[in-house]
Amino acid sequence: MRPLVPVAEAQSRLFAMASRVPAETVPLRSAMGRWTAEDILARRTQPATDLSAMDGYAIRYADLPGPWTVIGESAAGRPFTGLVGAGQATRIFTGAAMPAGADTVLVQEEAARDGDRLMLDGEGPAFEGRNTRRKGLDFATGTRLIAAGDRLTPARIAVAATGGHGTLSVGRRLRVAVAATGDELVPPGSTSDPVPLPESNGIMLAAMLADLPVDIIDLGILPDRLDTLRDAFAGVDADLLVTTGGASVGDHDLVRPAIEAAGGTIDFWRIALRPGKPMMAGTLGRTMLLGLPGNPVSAFVTAILFVRPVVAHMLGARDPLPQTTHALLGEDLPPNQSRTDYMRAELRDGRAYASTIQDSSMLLTLARSSCLIVRDGDAPAARAGDSAEILVIA
Secondary structure (H helix, E strand, O other): OOOOEOHHHHHHHHHHHOOOOOEEEEEHHHOOOOEEOOOEEOOOOEOOOOEEOOOEEEEOHHHOOOOEEEEEEEEOOEOOOOEOOOOEEEEEOOOOEOOEOOOEEEEHHHEEEEOOEEEEOOOOOOOOOOOEEOOOOOEOOOOEEEOOOOEOOHHHHHHHHHOOOOEEEEEOOEEEEEEEEOOOEEOOOOOOOOOOEEOOHHHHHHHHOOOOOEEEEEEEEEOOOHHHHHHHHHOOOOOEEEEEOOOOOOOOOOHHHHHHHOOOEEEEEOEOEEOOOOOEEEEEOOEEEEEEOOOHHHHHHHHHHHHHHHHHHHOOOOOOOOOOEEEEEOOOEOOOOOOEEEEEEEEEOOEEEEOOOOOOOOHHHHHOOOEEEEEOOOOOOEOOOOEEEEEEOO
């Protein structure tokens, strides 16, 4: 057999294989969680004019310490249209346009007013321009507000709106077909018989992609029969096909031959990874293929490392890989073997404690885990208190 493919190499090869989806234009209210297809530039300056940052009085700094004559009022959306001259002031409110001639705001807590007569009642503003927001303080016309490939967050949607945009160009939603394979599987909740295995991988994958702009095509549970698998795969109309199970080398592991029988090709197979070694990747016509192992923990880890990044890449993400951080180990760890290991662990008081048993079929340990400890292939033994790379999963 060919050498196992390192994790980083597998990710790079997947990105090279996966085509980005075309862009579409959507309203801002539909843009949450999408990736921008182009740089978003400001169409206006913000603020568009000098504004007051406080409630108070717009004055000329040179006229301190006063007194002043109040000649009008400026409120947000209702600016004072006259000119503030020597010894004059206007009542002003937060967010209101600064009147022509005024350059500073005297806050109302330091002002005393008797009719139209205004006097200083405190220390007053310390410098010219105090308590104002200058034109263009946030951004100017033409400023890049959001870079191409950035994911749209509430704050980014807000800045796009303030920058003059009502719609944005984003990658269109991705069609992802998901199939679970195995004669032993039954739909969850369909029987009280404890022997058949309730299918969990398809539901887990759908949940893992729920926050992404994808449309799931559920192919359900497919039996371990070559002709049935071949026909199901040949009929897929999706951008990405994700299968679970049937990816190893047993007599009933038929996903690879079924893909090839349907006209697809396998680009690589078997990763230097624990858990998740049997993962395969290829293409089926214009559809990208990821064949994940059937063991649920292996399916979860490979989905974190490969499925979500490929989906993000196809949707236009500039940086689709999962981000790791570091934590101190809570206990000693033995030397690692040759494959990169992603160990289920709990974070407690800032330390990562690996689960005692790491068998890839044990979902309960995954459900109780808050992170995966990443250990490079052939890593030496580690001691409690050592810094470790982790991938937060909960």
